[in-house]
Amino acid sequence: MDLRFASISVFAFASIQAPATADAQSAQASIAPTVVVPRPAASWPTIGSDVPLDPAWHTGTLANGVRYAVRRGKQPPGTISVRVRMDVGALMERDEQQGWSHLVEHMVFRGTAHYPDGEGVRVWQRLGASFGSDTNAFTALRSTTYALDLPRADAASYSQALSVLSDMLTSATIDPKLLTTERAVVMAERAQRMPPLVRKMRETTQPLFFAGTKSATRDIAGNDATLNGASASALRAYYKAWYRPSRAVVVVVGDADPALLEQGVRTAFGAWTAEGAEPTEPDYGTPRAPATSVATVSDPQLPSQAILALVTPHDDGVYTIARQQRNFVDAVAIGILRRRLDSVAQRGESIILATVGVTRQRHIEDEVIVAITPKPGQWSQALEATYRVLNGALAAPPSQAEVDEQTAKLIQSLSSAVSTEQTLASAAVANGFVGSIDQQGGTAAPIFYLRLFALQRATLTPDVIQSAIKRLLAPDPRLLIASNVPVPVETAAKALASSRAAAADAGVAVREVSLAQLTLAGQPATVTGSDKIADLGIERVHLSNGVEIDLKQTAFEKNRIRVVVTFGHGLLGETTAGASSLWSSAAVTAGGIGPFSADELERLGAGRAILFGFGVGVDRFTFTGASGRRDVESMMKLMAAELTQPQFRAAPLGRLRDAVGVGYQSTFSQPVSVFQRFGAPYLHGGDARFAPLPPLSTVEGLTLPDFRSFWSKRLASGPLRVLIVGDFDRDATVAAVARTIGTLAPRTDDRPPASLVDVKADVPARGPVQLHHEGDPLQAVVAKAYPTIGLLDDVPTSTALDIAARLVETRMIEQFREQQGGTYSPFASHPQSSAMPHYGVFLAGAQLQTGRIDDFTRALNAIIVDLGAHGPTPDALARARTVASSASERALSDNGYWMNVLTGDLDDPRYLAFTKAAVSRWTDVTPATVKAAVARYLRPERGFAIEVLPVAPTVTK
Structure with a gap:
């Protein structure tokens, strides 16, 4: 059971991460050179829309008004995922009812007409579904969603599981004695999820960012007065008013005949009847300018941030092709802004991190959010640096290369959705459909979006993208400054005005980059032997340079290949003193690889799955990435180069030091984070190596030469294993390893003594x-x-x-x-x-x-x-x-x-x-x-x- 509300944004330092993607080229080849002709709307998700429904969905509306959507899903095999979205959330509550939607969500688990308190959960457990992970519920501003992931797909289990779920939504008893107990549980949840620091941020941001809308005054968690004011009879009346067939959508995806899935919905929900008149939709409000466009919040535990919000009303109409095409344009525009801000942050001046994104929320508003993590004490300089980037984008169109980079990324993402559609987890498919309901547009097949964008791509000229940037950045900004020291509002307002007038950043010249510029010194290895663990489907291949390749071929994720390269002995290979620099691992790949800077690697990876992350394990160091058949060799080439041609730079290390320092004090804002950060050594016999971070003085004292020396030694030592799982061509993949990781010189294995391992x-x-x-x-x-x-x-x-x-x-x-x-x-x-x-x-x-x-x-x-x-x-x-x-x-x-x-x-x-x-x-x-x-x-x-x-x-x- 969960409350979906915003918390403090603390941006973690980003190393090179592997995007979730597949082979974009093969999917692009399937694009038909024809105009997309939408078929007529045929069911409730597409009423009034020209976006066609994915034909894999079987949709309908029961006589009582319950809407449903079911489809076959084969991952994991023999399972069914059920989601029921109720159209009721915090926005439907009156002032004195705040928190009631979430309280009802809890109470429906506490007994129904046919299942006494706790018995429904026990039924699900007997069917193999665990409480909390397989069965849960989530309350948000606009909806309450119930989730059930059933590990059995037979008709009897499905029927029994739905019987419990439907009883919860139609006949919850809301017993007064159980309400008293569950109210305490809800208050405990609120205390856990909304510590004072988070609440302070919310109380400042809501009236600033959501002025004029009902969201500005709504608290999903409620407060003591509203929760204590919820009597059993009042809460039951609220439940009966809003939990009615016309406000329910049942989504089922599973490894079964869709006819069986549909019949299960009809049987479980078909007899549901509403009581009383339909409730009146609330006045959701309309965004307006706040009384003041600048707010500040300070607390000794707050990480420094500057957040800009540019607000426009949301179009609550149906989702159309035209809107989707505009969103494609916006995605390219936002991507360009994000890349420019990241490039500025990489210089290591006043910005640690900066990013930009768009949120679109029905019944609320649309927002362009620019979030900046400044260096300590440099929020005004960081704000000015950000506006130089924004003003530069307003002053001149982006380059064609920038547009091409972002369109390639978008094609990659859309292509990945096409190639993985048949192997996507049923739970993810169900969640995606529920998410689309708020846009009132249904769900088209992934190939529709890929083809739509392919037809639109040629129209996305630099001028078109600049027009989108101007539209997105047109609203007057609202600024929130969060700081660990007080910042007067007047000071922040002056800084905003000054920054908005900052000279446009002309950008920097960029060179063309290609993987051909990266050379590996050694010769490809040869295969010296292989063996199999037949009953696990694992093959082990040995190369002449000592590298071991362990392969597990699966069809669980179409055209997705997961790769992990392991080396060294990780945490267990360190002494207590040696482990003090492991925290800096996030800066290892952030400096670049071989001839490429980090910024160039980002451009090199546009439209390709070649980037990867670096991590420290208990007994190994790892490079971890996900790719497709087209790109897996290129990714492993970069991994090999990182081991032999790492680039250690001062700016990434400085950014990481600053990021750790900015967020360190916020650790103490709640007991869970203290337990997670400082409790681990006590769970390992007092071994200080298991502390996620050394003292802050040690972090601040790490110099570039020491950083370079520490990681150069570890990148160059310890045996190499290449672990590969997924949908790959065995011979081609082994050959790719031989041409990349196989070119490295043989490495010795200095195993740590037993005293370091026996924890x-x-x-x-x-x-x-x-x-x-x-x-x-x-x-x-x-x-x-x-x-x-x-x-x-x-x-x-x-x-x-x-x-x-x-x-x-x-x-x-x-x-x-x-x-x-x-x-x-x-x-x-x-x-x-x-x-x-x-x-x-x-x-x-x-x-x-x-x-x-x-x-x-x-x-x-x-x-x-x-x-x-x-x-x-x-x-x-x-x-x-x-x-x-x-x-x-x-x-x-x-x-x-x-x-x-x-x-x-x-x-x-x-x-x-x-x-x-x-x-x-x-x-x-x-x-x-x-x-x-x-x-x-x-x-x-x-x-x-x-x-x-x-x-x-x-x-x-």
Whole structure:
């Protein structure tokens, strides 16, 4: 259950990232040189529109007004994804009803006419759907959406799952006693998702950016007065008024006959009847100029930002081809502005990061948002530098090369949608259709958009794009300055006026770049041998330079090839002192590769899938990218060059240092972020290498020579493995590796000593570990940790502990959340790592009010003691096993899962046996094995607590 509202934008430093794409050339070849002729609108998604509905969708409207759209989806196999969008959200609420849409969303899970409290979730669990990930709901300004991803596609399971969902939407009981508890849960969620810093930003931005619209005064989360004012009878009346067939859209995508999917909708929702008159649509308002166009907000924890918003009314009419074509033009225009701003940021002057984007929201407004992260104390200089870019775009048309770069990117994206359409996950397809409803345009087939843009492309001249830029930048700007020190509004207003008058940036001359300019020194390697792990479908190929290629060929993602190059020993290869520079990994590829600067690499990658990211793993360093058959060799050529021809530059390192410094203090704004950033070493036996960041003084003290020396050594050492998963040509791909990574010189393997690898989650000290945050003084995070065993030390026991984590989390939800209202999101997990042979930790915790810490501890201890003494009930165990095995079975159809498999030690027979038993191992868990594992490893004296408390602890009962 989630609230969809904006939070603080803290821009992370960007390394080279791999776009999600496929082979654009093959898709382009299929474009027919004919004019697109839309077919007549035939169903509710296309009424009044000339955008044709994708014929794969089967749509209709039931007699009671429920609209539906169903289609076949085969990924993952044997699954069905259901979405029900209710046309009710925060914009439908009166002032005294704020938060009621979200409160109703919670209450429909708390009992219906045919399913008592909790039973609906248990039914879904018996079918293999987990609460929270497979079953959830989301409240937004304009809608409330219910999501169910069912791991079974048979008619009986589908019917039963829909029966629960339809009962929730048609006959929720909204019991007064349960409302009292769930109100506390909703308030806990609000406290977790809306800490004081986020709320301060919202209270400043809403009247500035949304002046004149109802959105300016709406809070999805509500407040104490409105939530406490929601009696059961009043909330039930609100539910009956807005939850009615005419406001429901049911979307189903799954591995079943569409006729069966449609019949399921008819059976489950066909008898739904509305009570009373249709509610009156609210006055959504119209954007108008705010009382003042400049606002500032300050807080010691705030990262510095300057945000410009250029607002225009949204066209609430139907979606048309003409509007889509205008959006294509705007996408090219915005892309050019974004690239120019990024180029300025790369110079390392006053801007750390700057970007621009467009949001279009029905019943709200359209916005062009320019978000700037300045260097500390340089927001006014950054604002002026931004306006030099904007004014330059207004003063003269872009170059043809700039237009070509952005159109190539757009073609790549549209082509990717075409080539991956048949293998896109059903959940993603369903989510996409629900998202399109707000535009009232339905969903056309991906090939329609590709062909439409191909026909339009020749018309996108520099003059046309400049006209779009002028239109997009025409509104008077609204400026928000966020700072950790006070900034007078008058000062910000003067800076805005001055910046708007800044001289236009003429840009810089750019040279033509081509991959032909990059040369690899060595000779291609030859294949010296290969072997197969037949029952896993994995092949291992060995090259003459010592490189190992591990391949897993799949058809899960059409024409998509995932590549990971691993080398070295990552975190475990470092001493505590050596690890202090690992935080700077994001700046490694940001300086450029070989003869290319980072800006040139971006241009080189336009329309091609050749860019990749660099990361630090527990036991390896990685280059990670996704490509298609046309581009995979080019991507690996760049990866090989990064290992031998890295470019270390001062500007990217300086930007990263500044970015870390800007965002560092905001870590302390809420307990969860403190736990995530500073709790990890305590979960690894006090090992400081696992801290995501060293002290800020260490970050600030890293010089360019030290940075270059640190990473040059690591890029040049350690054995190389190339892991490839996806839809590839085996022989061509092996040859591509041989011509790229295979040209590198053989590398030695200096394995770290056992003392650095044998990490355990030992108890760090007596008593709880206490960390502190500076956010809401009534909020805390508490987690209890119990050291366990390594992943392969004792697989049956590890599996039993995995199940125990599911059981503990479920019971914490049922008992501490749903019965006591003590928290929104209790969690339990059992992380292990094959990289650390004897590491395991059982972790259970929650964010909660400080006064509920003792209650949580008692509840958790009681659950663990009961499991250790009696084991789970047969039904609870069966549900946990079914959910776990269903998740494992679905993972077998996921390329990400197989890439993770390849990263393990394929020479270890224990690891291979574990992998082969990914699904079957869950069936061996019994009440006795869970009871024994809990009794052995979750004894009170074995565990320790980590508490994140407010700086000045406030305890309330």
